[in-house]
Amino acid sequence: MKAIVQQRYGAAPTVLQVGEVATPAAGPGDVLVRVHAAAVNAADWHIMRGDPWIARLAAPEVFGRRGPKRPIRGRDIAGVVEAVGSGVERFTPGDEVFGDLGDVGGGFAEFAVAPSTSLAAKPVNLSFAEAAAVPLAGSTALYGLRDLAGVRPGQRVLINGASGGVGTFAVQIAAAIGAEVTGVCRTRNVDLVSSLGAHEVIDYTTTDFAALGRHWDVIFDLTGRRRLADCRRALTPTGTLLLAGGGIFEGGSLLGPMAIQVQGRLLARSARPQRLLPLQIRPRAAYLDALRDLIESGAVRPVIERTYPLDAAAEAVNHLEQEHARAKLVLTVR
Structure with missing residues (x-):
């Protein structure tokens, strides 16, 4: 073959x-x-x-x-x-x-x-x-938002990296749950993220979401490039920070996007009552079955x-x- x-x-x-x-x-x-x-x-x-x-x-x-x-x-x-x-x-x-x-x-x-x-x-x-x-992108978004963060209707959810593979699914899944979704992406992708169900889209080339003085119940960081302190500052006192992201190649690295996940694990206990949750996922048919239902219903594409x-x-x-x-x-x- x-x-x-x-x-x-x-x-x-x-x-x-x-x-x-x-x-x-x-x-x-x-x-x-x-x-x-x-x-x-x-x-x-x-x-x-x-x-x-x-x-x-x-x-x-x-x-x-x-x-x-x-x-x-x-x-x-x-x-x-x-x-x-x-x-x-x-x-x-x-x-x-x-x-x-x-x-x-x-x-x-x-x-x-x-x-x-x-x-x-x-x-x-x-x-x-x-x-x-x-499969991988959709399952990551579903597992992170539904199972780890336990997103509920009416919660404020920010997706950093909303126009990427996982991000486009995360925006739609959070919206399908009934959350108020804020997407963060670059200028050329603002219209796309808005079309996927985001209530608000922040262009990171002009605006830093962590410097707005606002707070979200859940932040899903899919870039692996923001400091933990910046993300935590934009969380509610009992909010959840999901840490994932593959990044782009920058010439080789020791930890790469894993660095932010390692930091999250080390600081998880001292950060309470905020939750810092590094995300790792294994293939499971149950995620695919749930995603198929969302896709066939028209809620996710x-x-x-x-x-x-x-x-x-x-x-x-x-x-x-x-x-x-x-x-x-x-x-x-x-």
Whole structure:
């Protein structure tokens, strides 16, 4: 099968190569998916570059000394079930599915194997490209707002990084819950964020939300670039700060966007009654099922900046890691 293969750490144009590899087989509990589309995430370029350096020590099952343990990037996929392994009862060949393969990746290929527990039936009102844009970004937004922060109707929620992959879902999910949503983004994305349901949009190139003297019940920081003190100053005394974000490549780093999460963990106890919650998520079909309901009801829709053919994967990843991509980038495989 055709796949985008990586053997060593480095920049996308030099390490992501089109190649032919053996088609994987579905083991017990697994599903073999004929991939129609795969989304690009910040996690892909972090693993591709082995950046930040601390990640190589923290996740040895993913990071090797000179390159990732697995040669094919790509977490988010949408496609058609080709075969199922023993013990799989939720899916049969021919089913249209979408899901998150986790850090092991494998989505930038014509076929991918996934645990059945990380897949769900594709929303009927989405194309494969649109469905591929949902799993990791949508699940992160849903888990952070609904499960960790426990956002309630009427609460004031600020999404910093509202025009990014997770941010576009977070604005819609918070609005669907009934929160009063403030989005923070750059000038060119103000209209987009407003169209997704934000009650107010702050252009960070002209206005610093942390210097306004206002307070929000929940702040979802998806940039990883604001100081904790700035975010906490804009929280209510009992507010919740969600810490996530993949950032853009800045020449290599020790901690990268993980720095703000480490600080959050260290200060969490002393910050009470404010809550500082670093966000880590594992693939779960339950998140996908909930997202499918929101999408099919019309409350949430994926936003795609651009699609690329599989052969142009290096170009897509390079764009994501070097620029502030607007919403999602997706590879079309078939």
